[in-house]
Amino acid sequence: MAKRKPSGAVIKRMPRYYRLLNMMNEKGIESVSSSTLGDRLGLTASQVRQDFNCFGGYGQQGYGYNVKKLLAELRNILAIDREHTAIIVGAGNIGKAITRFEGLAKENIKILALFDVNQEVIGKTIADRPIYDVSELATYIKEHNVDIGIIAARKSVAQELADTMAEAGIRGIWNFAPLEISSDVPVENVHFVDSLITLTYKMETEDDNDED
Amino acid sequence: MAKRKPSGAVIKRMPRYYRLLNMMNEKGIESVSSSTLGDRLGLTASQVRQDFNCFGGYGQQGYGYNVKKLLAELRNILAIDREHTAIIVGAGNIGKAITRFEGLAKENIKILALFDVNQEVIGKTIADRPIYDVSELATYIKEHNVDIGIIAARKSVAQELADTMAEAGIRGIWNFAPLEISSDVPVENVHFVDSLITLTYKMETEDDNDED
Numbered sequence: 001m002a003k004r005k006p007s008g009a010v011i012k013r014m015p016r017y018y019r020l021l022n023m024m025n026e027k028g029i030e031s032v033s034s035s036t037l038g039d040r041l042g043l044t045a046s047q048v049r050q051d052f053n054c055f056g057g058y059g060q061q062g063y064g065y066n067v068k069k070l071l072a073e074l075r076n077i078l079a080i081d082r083e084h085t086a087i088i089v090g091a092g093n094i095g096k097a098i099t100r101f102e103g104l105a106k107e108n109i110k111i112l113a114l115f116d117v118n119q120e121v122i123g124k125t126i127a128d129r130p131i132y133d134v135s136e137l138a139t140y141i142k143e144h145n146v147d148i149g150i151i152a153a154r155k156s157v158a159q160e161l162a163d164t165m166a167e168a169g170i171r172g173i174w175n176f177a178p179l180e181i182s183s184d185v186p187v188e189n190v191h192f193v194d195s196l197i198t199l200t201y202k203m204e205t206e207d208d209n210d211e212d
Numbered sequence: 213m214a215k216r217k218p219s220g221a222v223i224k225r226m227p228r229y230y231r232l233l234n235m236m237n238e239k240g241i242e243s244v245s246s247s248t249l250g251d252r253l254g255l256t257a258s259q260v261r262q263d264f265n266c267f268g269g270y271g272q273q274g275y276g277y278n279v280k281k282l283l284a285e286l287r288n289i290l291a292i293d294r295e296h297t298a299i300i301v302g303a304g305n306i307g308k309a310i311t312r313f314e315g316l317a318k319e320n321i322k323i324l325a326l327f328d329v330n331q332e333v334i335g336k337t338i339a340d341r342p343i344y345d346v347s348e349l350a351t352y353i354k355e356h357n358v359d360i361g362i363i364a365a366r367k368s369v370a371q372e373l374a375d376t377m378a379e380a381g382i383r384g385i386w387n388f389a390p391l392e393i394s395s396d397v398p399v400e401n402v403h404f405v406d407s408l409i410t411l412t413y414k415m416e417t418e419d420d421n422d423e424d
Contacts, residue, residue, distance in 0.1 A: 008254070011410065011413065011414075012410070014409075014410075014413065015403070015405070015406035015407075015409050015410060016406070018409065019392075019403065019405075019406070023391075023392070042220070077413065078409045078410075078412055078413045079409075079412040079413055079415065079416035080409055080412055084412055084415075092309070093305050093306075093308040093309035093312060094305075094309045096305040097304070097305035097306045097309055098404075100305060101404070103390050103404065103405050104405075104408070107405060107408065107409060107412075109408065109412075147415070148411065148412075148415075171415045172411045172412070172414065172415040173411075174407065174408055174411055178315050179235075180231075180235070185415075186411055186414035186415050187411075188407040188408070188410055188411040188414075189407075190404065190407050191227070191231065192310075192313070192315065192402065193227070193231075193315050193316075193319060194227035194228070194231070195227075195386065195400040195401075195402050196316070196319065196321065196386055196400065197226075197227050197230065197290045197291075197292055197319060198223065198224070198226075198227060198290075198400055199360065199384045199385075199386055199398055199399075199400040200290055200291040200292055200296055200319075200321075200360075200384070201223065201226065201289065201290045201291055202223075202384065202398035202400075203291065203296075203359070203360075203383045203384040203397075203398050204291035
């Protein structure tokens with residue numbers, strides 16, 4: 001059961017394993033073989049077994065993996081078995097959609113508040129979360145020990161917001177503005193357009209046998 | 213200049229090349245070496261050269277790649293040098309955000325209309341696009357030869373919507389509902405949560421040296 005440190009490639013596959021196992025669990029599937037998982041994700045059975053060795057095993061030759069155990073271990077590794085607090089900068093459409101997205105609570109992400117520059121929305125609420133003036137951002141992060149800063153603001157201010165967040169002690173940044181944020185804290189940039197242009201590519205080549 | 217058919221892995225890297233080259237072009241960079249591109253994307257120079265051979269070359273040993281030519285070729289391969297029409301089902305926050313997202317027009321995606329079940333929004337417009345009753349979806353797709361169907365509706369109806377779209381002749385589906393859509397036409401599922409849980413993982417391990 002010795003764990004090895006996962007490589008970048010393993011880390012990228014973890015959310016896909018997590019998604020697939022969640023779906024299987026919802027369907028009441030109790031155990032799954034490495035070859036079934038591999039088939040579904042376009043990987044070899046051996047690659048799946050190697051990946052799962054990185055996070056502690058839970059498979060027995062010939063018996064497959066226990067879905068619930070594997071999910072619990074993945075949730076632990078992905079750190080979504082405990083709560084993370086978050087704030088959103090930008091109370092526009094993307095900010096609203098994120099606030100109302102039920103998938104976040106499922107992963108123990110708790111949105112505390114939103115911030116904006118627009119005086120017309122400051123003081124209002126979205127799904128019971130208050131919208132504050134962005135000038136209060138740094139103070140709020142410090143006072144509430146906020147874990148995650150979500151950027152749903154325009155491109156031109158996104159890097160500056162990230163800098164303010166990091167200085168105020170945020171631990172990670174989830175960026176929806178269409179640019180690459182750089183920071184001393186971990187950043188994940190969401191690139192909608194990547195999947196859109198993958199789609200137009202596939203439409204043109206009619207090559208829809210990709211694994212994801 | 214013989215082109216080879218790109219593998220699944222190359223296809224996944226194409227949007228990242230495209231994003232990086234766009235940024236370089238915006239900064240006025242005219243040529244770039246395979247090793248610089250590789251460094252930025254966590255790939256070897258040789259891997260970059262092999263990838264670019266798949267889409268026709270444009271590099272000369274010792275001189276690097278012409279950024280504008282490479283971008284034009286990528287836009288051609290990704291099929292975003294010509295217009296694709298699209299409709300959105302779901303005029304809620306995600307639908308609104310997509311409609312107003314300026315990045316789509318840049319890639320020649322033209323949103324024609326939205327569809328919803330909510331009688332309060334049907335007949336209204338979002339950024340000048342009409343919102344129709346979802347019962348008109350199939351007819352509209354046929355009459356307007358719509359290329360792309362964007363699903364921004366709830367999970368429970370997403371697969372049914374995809375089936376309706378495919379039967380009506382849509383050519384590709386861009387799905388924002390949190391499940392895997394299956395269809396005879398190409399589908400790209402947008403999984404927000406994948407990047408969020410990659411972030412929480414990185415925050416926990418403080419391993420922020422990933423290439424993206």
